[in-house]
Amino acid sequence: QSRFDLHGIAGSVLAIAGGVLAWHFAGDFTPMGSVFPRTIAAVMIASAVAYIAVSFLRPMRQPAQAVGSVWRRVALVAVMVAWSTLLEKVGFLSTSVACFAAILVIANYDRWTPRMAALYAFASALVVGGLYAIFRFVLQVPLPEGMFL
Secondary structure: OOOHHHHHHHHHHHHHHHHHHHHHHHHHOOOOOHHHHHHHHHHHHHHHHHHHHHHHHHOOOOOOOOOOOOOHHHHHHHHHHHHHHHHHHOHHHHHHHHHHHHHHHHHOOOOHHHHHHHHHHHHHHHHHHHHHHHHHOOOOOOOOOOOOO
């Protein structure tokens, strides 16, 4: 039995609305200051429209009911609160590395192996380091430095 992903479509509609609002309010920024928010808004809107189109063109099969983990959900929220709280005090790079690693540990359902841990560490360094470099040097966004980086 196929059906449309109504929750995903509703989330996409909210993403489109958020993107439109972000685009609108970025008009109050300087021309250079509006580039980043408008770029993110455009990507968000385009991705949401694409998801809605795919949802209608290719309805999903009824998935088996997924069993969730309450402690993982609570831990994820706790890590995100810690990240936003410590960002100014500790610094963007240090806080992001620690919280990214914590989220990887929380989200991993598989058994940890040395190879997987090394691969995750390498991928984490690429993602966090890449985002830091893009924000800091390309977009020239002032990032909190805190006690560390």
